[in-house]
Amino acid sequence: MNDVKLAVLGGEGAGKSALTVRFLTKRFVGEYASNFESIYNKHLCLEGKQLNLEIYDPCSQPQKAKFSLTSDLQWADGFVIVYDISDRSSFAFAKAMIYRIREPQTSHCKRAVDSAVLLVGNKQDLCHVREVGWEEGQKLALDYRCQFCELSAAEQSLEVEMMFIRIIKDILTNFKLKEKRRPSGSKSMAKLINNVFGKRRKSV
Numbered sequence: 001m002n003d004v005k006l007a008v009l010g011g012e013g014a015g016k017s018a019l020t021v022r023f024l025t026k027r028f029v030g031e032y033a034s035n036f037e038s039i040y041n042k043h044l045c046l047e048g049k050q051l052n053l054e055i056y057d058p059c060s061q062p063q064k065a066k067f068s069l070t071s072d073l074q075w076a077d078g079f080v081i082v083y084d085i086s087d088r089s090s091f092a093f094a095k096a097m098i099y100r101i102r103e104p105q106t107s108h109c110k111r112a113v114d115s116a117v118l119l120v121g122n123k124q125d126l127c128h129v130r131e132v133g134w135e136e137g138q139k140l141a142l143d144y145r146c147q148f149c150e151l152s153a154a155e156q157s158l159e160v161e162m163m164f165i166r167i168i169k170d171i172l173t174n175f176k177l178k179e180k181r182r183p184s185g186s187k188s189m190a191k192l193i194n195n196v197f198g199k200r201r202k203s204v
């Protein structure tokens with residue numbers, strides 16, 4: 001069974017809990033306690049694999065948080081970075097988070113620069129009071145090799161589910177790539193022996 005660890009990060013009130021709870025229960029609950037952090041567990045079957053998914057929804061009040069951002073970055077296999085399309089300051093916060101994840105000098109991530117990241121513009125139902133354009137979100141995502149979507153936790157259950165599935169699939173792809181890059185001990189030793197003796201045989 002694969003363990004997949006996903007952190008849902010973003011500015012205060014961007015909709016981190018709303019998205020997480022929507023995915024886990026298919027329900028939209030208007031208000032969430034924001035003074036504690038949670039790790040949710042869910043068993044999933046995806047692409048024929050059994051997964052043990054852990055979703056971390058942090059506390060926005062740093063003084064009450066048990067984990068620091070640095071430990072969030074080290075813990076997670078992938079990130080959903082949420083901003084509120086009707087709140088420009090939440091977009092600036094999302095940008096700073098992505099920068100922190102992607103910048104090799106400052107990155108504390110498990111898989112540093114190649115972690116799976118999905119940028120989400122939430123509260124699309126509030127597009128009449130939009131402060132952040134779709135193109136801005138798309139550009140930020142492209143610049144930092146992230147996936148991107150806009151949606152509404154309040155109104156779009158299916159889109160929220162698809163968004164989570166998308167990031168989990170990206171994490172699984174990263175797991176596979178990592179496996180491929182790491183040759184097994186016996187195979188690499190066989191290759192080494194073959195290279196040395198194979199070459200010698202040729203020169204005789």
Ligand SMILES: Nc1nc2c(ncn2[C@@H]2O[C@H](COP(=O)(O)OP(=O)(O)OP(=O)(O)O)[C@@H](O)[C@H]2O)c(=O)[nH]1
Nearest residue numbers: 012013014015016017018030034060123152153154
């Ligand atoms: N209109 C609208 N409101 C939303 C949506 N998603 C969340 N909200 C509201 O935005 C507020 C904040 O949502 P939360 O899910 O608590 O946001 P959060 O990022 O977890 O908040 P903190 O933990 O306090 O940082 C709540 O009043 C939600 O009802 C959405 O898609 N549309």
